[in-house]
Amino acid sequence: MNILVAPDSYKDALPASDAARAIAEGIRRSLPDAEICLSPMGDGGEGTLDALLAATAAERREANVRDALGRPRTAAWGWHPGTRTAFIELAEASGLQPLAREERTALHSTTFGVGELIREALDAGAERLLLTLGGSATNDGGAGMLAALGARLLDRHGHDLPPGGAALAELAKLDLSGLDPRLAALEVEAAVDVDNPLLGEHGASAVFGPQKGATPDDIAFLDAALGHFADLAANALGKDHRDLAGAGAAGGMGFAARAFLGAALRPGIELVMEQVGFTRRLEDADLVITGEGQLDGQSLAGKTPVGIARAAKQHGVPCVVLAGRLGRHWQAAYAEGVTAAFALADGPMPLSEALSQCSVLLTERAESVIRLFAAASQPHHKA
Template identity: 65%
Template structure:
């Protein structure tokens, strides 16, 4: 029996790698002779870099960049030398996880450090980059990244704009002549886990701004600032990408990736499954077990368990999802290839009580499922 274990991370509890190991422990407790294959995955957000490195054997590199507030930090990126491909995770430089609650400031946080990661990759000789979006602390539409790459954003007096999305409201001039010329031959794919446009009630500011510290008034101001960013960009580029699905990902970084880097926007889980050679892994599996912190109706927008289930459904493979919780609308996932889904809790408990027990609970559920799988009831 071959069981494929391909969870995403369980937020604030386990990395995807740790989750896969906990599942494997449970499976082998029930079936010591089972063949298990651990393939930790992600959907483009935090943890995607680790998943790609684990799947491909890429080298983990380190470089000092600016965090979202302009402070120096050591950020990792991946280098797959044989493919001349760099793996760049936005959250490594500009991630929300690097800021405490009091530091969250959607008006002024910047993606400058992401541009510095691109420069490190170009210096290494990258010909292709996989840009992993998600988990951002920013709402600057990727403007900071472009500044790091050599673009000049100027106000009405010809002065460079300060960091952050709010400053884009005063943008008058966008100069792209200083962009690093190596970008012209760099092929970029951007992994997104949402399909939101740049602006409006489903846009970057309205949907994701509040979790980055923006008040309702600040959300409105940021949306207006990004509108100005889109206007000026369209004037320079001759094409307007504000309504592109995924443009609102990572505080508008999806917009910048497509507009200025020529990136192809793809569902993050599809990109990472491709790198992990998931079709071959699924073909040899008898049972697939995946999971993440929460499964609900929103999971259909591109979360890891649904990406796995859709791919497995095409091959007729059963998929079990283990989730920290099952939220409203999770039953819709059953139409996407999920065979069954289970919450981890073994009794009434608060989130604070559940988090430190996640590995234990995940292992126990995996063991129970495996026992049912190998000992089916007969008529």
């Protein structure tokens, strides 16, 4: 039996590569002779860079940048000299995961470090950039990135705005004259894992702000500030991208990538599958096992398990999802190609315990799945 193991990371618990190994261990316990293909995946969030580097044999490089709170941080990025392509994962510079829960602040976090990574890529001679936009701690509409790339965001006194989305409420002038001229020749694709617009009840602030520390009052303030930023951007550029699907990704970085970098926004899982040659891997598979921290109705907007399931469905391959949690409306994933889905915990369990035991739970659940799959594949004869 050929089994393709293609999970995303399990947030706060395991990177995709470790998750794949844990699942493989469970498969081997049940079916020692199985042929297992490990294909750690990502849809734009943390861990996507690792999947891309493994698939493309790009060089891993590091740069000293600012994190989402403006502190020094060493961030990885990828460089493929043959194609002059840079791979930049927003979460490496401005991600949510490195921040303690009490540090998370949607009001003041910044994407400045992402702009610093883009400068590194330009200095290396990049002609193409693949920018992944999941896992952010930010809600600044990409303003920090723009500042790092030479733009100036000024208040009514002509002073540079402080970092963060809240400061955008005081934006009086968007000066793009100092924007790095090399950006004009850079071909950019942005991998997004959601299809939300920039503003409103389905926008960046309302949907994703709470996980970044935003209160209900913060959400209303941030949404208005991003709307003000979008107004000035539209005046400066002559185009308005606030309603674009994916504009709300990463606290509005989808908006900034399209508006200021001319990026093509694509579902991250599609880009990653394309880079790793996932279709070829499916051709020999009898079963696909994927998963991530949560499967719910929002997963249909571009999350890894559903993207994998859709591809598996096209090739007639069963697809099983192992999720840390099955959230609201997860059953909608059946129509997308998910054959079956299982939560990892086998009973009531504190979140802290579930996170620390994620590897063990994945192995155990994978073992059970393969036992059932193998039994169903065997001919049975009644006495």
